[in-house]
Amino acid sequence: MIEAIKLFAIGILLGLANIIPGVSGGTMAIVFNVYENIIAIISFNIKKILKEWKFILPLGLGMVSGIFLFSSFLSFLLARFPIQTAVFFIALICGSLPLIRSKISKEAFVSTKLSSSLAFLIALGLMLLMFFISPNEAGQVYDQINPALFLRLTISLAVAAIAMIIPGVSGSFLMMVLGIYATVIASISHMRIPLLIPIALGVILGLLSGAGLVRFLLAKAKTQTYAAILALVIMSIPLLFPLNAIKAFLQSATQLSVLVLIVSSLLVFVLGFCLSFFTSREKN
Numbered sequence: 001m002i003e004a005i006k007l008f009a010i011g012i013l014l015g016l017a018n019i020i021p022g023v024s025g026g027t028m029a030i031v032f033n034v035y036e037n038i039i040a041i042i043s044f045n046i047k048k049i050l051k052e053w054k055f056i057l058p059l060g061l062g063m064v065s066g067i068f069l070f071s072s073f074l075s076f077l078l079a080r081f082p083i084q085t086a087v088f089f090i091a092l093i094c095g096s097l098p099l100i101r102s103k104i105s106k107e108a109f110v111s112t113k114l115s116s117s118l119a120f121l122i123a124l125g126l127m128l129l130m131f132f133i134s135p136n137e138a139g140q141v142y143d144q145i146n147p148a149l150f151l152r153l154t155i156s157l158a159v160a161a162i163a164m165i166i167p168g169v170s171g172s173f174l175m176m177v178l179g180i181y182a183t184v185i186a187s188i189s190h191m192r193i194p195l196l197i198p199i200a201l202g203v204i205l206g207l208l209s210g211a212g213l214v215r216f217l218l219a220k221a222k223t224q225t226y227a228a229i230l231a232l233v234i235m236s237i238p239l240l241f242p243l244n245a246i247k248a249f250l251q252s253a254t255q256l257s258v259l260v261l262i263v264s265s266l267l268v269f270v271l272g273f274c275l276s277f278f279t280s281r282e283k284n
Contacts, residue, residue: 004058010034011062013092016074018164019067019172019185023089023240026167027233031096031276034059035167036218042211067188083249086242087265091272093237098277100230108223116227123228127235141182145194153198154205156180161206165214167229167236 010032018025029035038059041052049056077085109116142149156178164171175181187195217225249261 004054007034007055007058008062008065011059011064012066012070013062014059015063015066016070017089018063020074020078020089020170023172024167024170024232024236025164026169027093027096027236030100030167030229030233031092033096033099039165039211039214039218042207081264082245083242083261084264084268086240086245088268088272090237090240091269092276093233093240094269095273095276097230097233100226100233103226104223104230109227112221112223115221116224119221119224119228120231123231124235127232127239141186142195143186143192145198149195150198153180153183153195154202157184157199157202158206158209161203162210162213165207165210167232169232170236170239 013032014025014028017023017028026035029038037052037055041049041056043049074085104116156175157180160171160174160178163169163174172181175184183195184199186192187199214225250258253261
């Protein structure tokens with residue numbers, strides 16, 4: 001029962017992570033040490049899915065709850081406390097770094113030093129490119145489906161879903177780049193079924209193809225894959241840093257408000273770090 005409650009709570013955070021531009025659902029799965037479990041389960045193998053129902057059900061219900069029930073609360077936090085909210089997610093990532101590092105054994109790294117280092121540097125370079133990508137505005141909100149929009153949503157969501165699986169890469173950020181973020185969020189908020197059909201289809205296709213690729217990489221080159229994941233996760237921290245929010249805050253800040261911000265951010269960081277660190281350690 002306790003494990004189910006914990007998985008439900010993790011699912012909520014995974015669901016929320018997937019709708020925040022800049023936050024990676026794959027990173028949050030790494031943070032709570034459920035990444036490989038999720039990748040292994042996402043497949044066409046119905047028997048395998050049914051066998052893992054005790055893991056899938058609470059996690060899946062949590063993700064759905066995070067997306068549909070807690071998105072309004074998250075919007076409130078991002079509007080009222082953008083800096084502390086960003087600090088919380090940064091702390092979650094920082095707390096998971098020891099876990100990710102432990103996935104790369106010294107013996108395996110020595111035997112794959114060149115390829116693992118190359119994988120780390122390539123992933124680092126890809127994340128650096130993210131700093132120079134300015135997404136479009138959230139995009140026009142479409143409320144009527146047509147064949148062209150159906151195809152666009154399906155393909156775009158498939159690409160975004162693959163991105164969601166990759167730690168450090170934000171599927172929501174990619175949706176903003178593709179100009180469909182506003183339509184997706186509005187369709188979910190207002191339950192526009194005709195638009196939700198291609199959205200769901202794209203997500204399913206993307207998850208299945210993306211998970212298959214990651215499974216292959218983990219099976220054939222686990223050390224190199226985790227070296228790349230480590231780079232992706234580390235570089236997601238500066239991407240999440242709330243620089244613009246801090247600049248806006250300082251324009252009208254008083255000494256007392258700055259002190260309150262520092263103390264509250266430190267408390268939030270400690271909370272997020274401990275939550276991530278000890279939750280992931282328990283599953284080892």
